[in-house]
Amino acid sequence: MLSFEHLYSTLPEPLWVATQVTPVADPELIAFNAPLAEELGAKEIPDSATLAQWFSGNQPMPDAKPGAMGYAGHQFGNFVPQLGDGRALLLGEVIDQDGVRRDVQLKGSGRTPFSRGGDGRSPLGPVLREYLVSEFMAAMGIPTTRALAAVASGERVVRQMAEPGAVFTRVASSHIRVGTFQFAAAQRDEALLKALADHVIERHYPEAASAEDPYMALLEAVVARQAVLIARWMSIGFIHGVMNTDNCSIAGETIDYGPCAFMEQFDPQKAYSSVDQGKRYAFANQPAIAQWNLARFAETLLPLMREEGDALVEQATDAIRRFDPFFAAERRRLHANKLGLAEESDQAMPLMEGLESQMQQGRMDMTATFDALTHYAASLSDEHREALLSLTTQPDALAAWLDNWRAEQVASQDSQRLAAMRHANPIIIPRNHRVQEVIDAAYDGDFAPFHTLLDVVTQPFEDSTEARRLAAPATESEQVLRTFCGT
Structure with missing residues (x-):
């Protein structure tokens, strides 16, 4: 079905270690993303x-060459020199319809040389969470x-406790x-580190190859992608939950949806992850x-860069x-875009x-607020204004803000701005509850709610009765205050 290549496996061990999948007892397909498969x-x-046999690992896919990837990582600020794929296997790479090389990986496929005593399996819950949230992020145009x-x-x-398993x-x-580079650097083998960096430049940042210092150019490019990615997370209230260096993608994609969640009632210090007791993330x-993660990446690249001494540190710090x-x-x-203003507006910030x-003081739901503001911008009706004001515990203060916003928005009022506003403000997110x-x-064996929610969150701007039902903020009794990793 897929035509695999294996460029990453040409890198030296221990960056990649050939490993066999551990078969599962009774595989049954829950979901398959046919449009993505066609894209691949x-x-x-x-x-x-x-499909169940292939994507459980019970039956090898033609040309697949499974292997575990080695990486290290700072976990909540503490460096662990060897982590690696303890429950995941890279099957290989495919060249998609746009000519882009992309990895295909199994998660929950059994023990690997990096399992460190773990079982290499995944519970069903984290699999469903990652499926839903990653596909929502893709529908929002956020790299993922x-x-x-x-x-x-x-x-x-x-x-x-004992839970159903899934792959x-x-x-x-x-x-x-970033943790892959930390792992390579920890081997104290400059040739290994250089091979990894050259692979990343060829695959993700080919423009860096012609720079005066390709490895400084690589750092600068990764910094730019990560900055854009995090800004896009923040715009929809996404909270990753475990931003360890081993969960920071060099390609600038959102990766490893463990205890992730979305902001509901707005609070800048909101953290849901059960493992983030100090709210580091x-x-x-x-x-x-x-x-901070990017600074750790820079440290790994220093031996490859052309400058030396204080000049090198200063240049990397500037990057x-x-x-x-x-x-x-x-x-x-x-x-x-979220406010329906011209991009050059100096009042957006x-x-x-x-x-x-206003959202924090008025205990307002972030997604519902921007959805209601979008409707009000489109109609300017008293009905939609009142609907927006009903979301806050401090309507007078919000009304004053609305007057200021409206004065600025008049200058930007056109259909193009309103379309951008709609596509910045989803009707629905995968709410935690x-x-x-x-x-x-x-x-309990019922996957119908999963498929219903998946259908809606992958069309986050489509208004429907079902979308409105599933978009409603949690009641006090429905609120999910903690989310959990699957490891």
């Missing part, structure tokens, strides 16, 4: 039983890994992380953490500092800061 070059889609398939394993996985198939521009901390202007420029653009203050409802139903 699949000519024919086999029946569900064959993609979901190709989910297969129930017919086995139980023991975490806090997830993920597609990525690549699975190379809270919503507002994400830009600074991304920059990391460029995160701030890249992030600010993308954030300004996104703020203007102060107006957004004012609205965020809805994802949990889907998981609970699936644990």
Whole structure:
């Protein structure tokens, strides 16, 4: 079905270690992303039983060459020199319809040389969460890994309790992380590090190859992509949850949807992850953490760079500092779109800061607020104004903000601006309680709610009765306050 190549496996061990899949007991297909498969070059889609065998790993896919990738990582600030794919296997790479090389990987496919005593399996819940959230992010145009398939394993996985198991198939521009470079650097083998860096330049940043210092150019390019990515996360209230360096993609994609969640009632210090007790990765901390991760990336590249001594450190530091202007420029653009203003408006930032203050003080739901503002911008009706004001506990203060916003928005009022506003403000996100409802139903053997929610969140701007039902913010009793990793 897919035609695999194996460029990454030509890199020396221990960056990649050939490993066999551990078969599962009774694979059953939950979901298969046929449009993505066609995008990856699949000519024919086999029946569900064959797909279940292939995407559980029970039956090898033609030309697949499974292997585990080695990487290290700073986990909550503490460096671990060897982590690696403890429950994932890279099957190979495909060249998609646009000529882009992309990885195909199984998650939950059994033990690997990097499992460190783990079982190499995945519970069903995290598989469904990653499928839903990654496909929503793709529909929003946010760089992300993609979901190709989910297969129930017919086995139980023991975490806090025994849970149904599953295998997830993920597609990525690549699975190379900051932690991959940290792993290579920890081997104290400059040839190994250079081979990895040259591979990344050839694959992701070919323009860096012709720079005076290709490795400094690589750093600068990765900084720019990460800055844009984090700005886009923040624009929709996404909270990754575990921004360790091993979860920071060199390709600039969102990767490793563990205890991720979306902001509901606006609070810059919101954190959902059960493992983030100190709120290191809270919503507002994400830009600074991304920059910290990039500094760790820069440290690995220093031996390859042309400058030496203090001049080298200063040049690398300047590259990391460029995160701030890249992030600010993308954030300004996104703020203007979310508020329905011209992108050159100098009021986008102060107006957004004012609205965020209103959302926090008025206990407003972030997604519902911007959706209601979009409707009001399109109609300017009293009905839509009142609907927006009904979302806050402080309507007088919000009404004053609306008057200021309206005065600025008049200058930008046209159909193109309103279309940009709509496509910056989804009607629906994968709300935390809805994802949990889907998981609970699936644990009882009912996957219909999963497919219903998937259909809606992959069309996040389409208004419908079902979208409105699933878009409703959680009641107090429905709120999900903690999210969990699958490891």
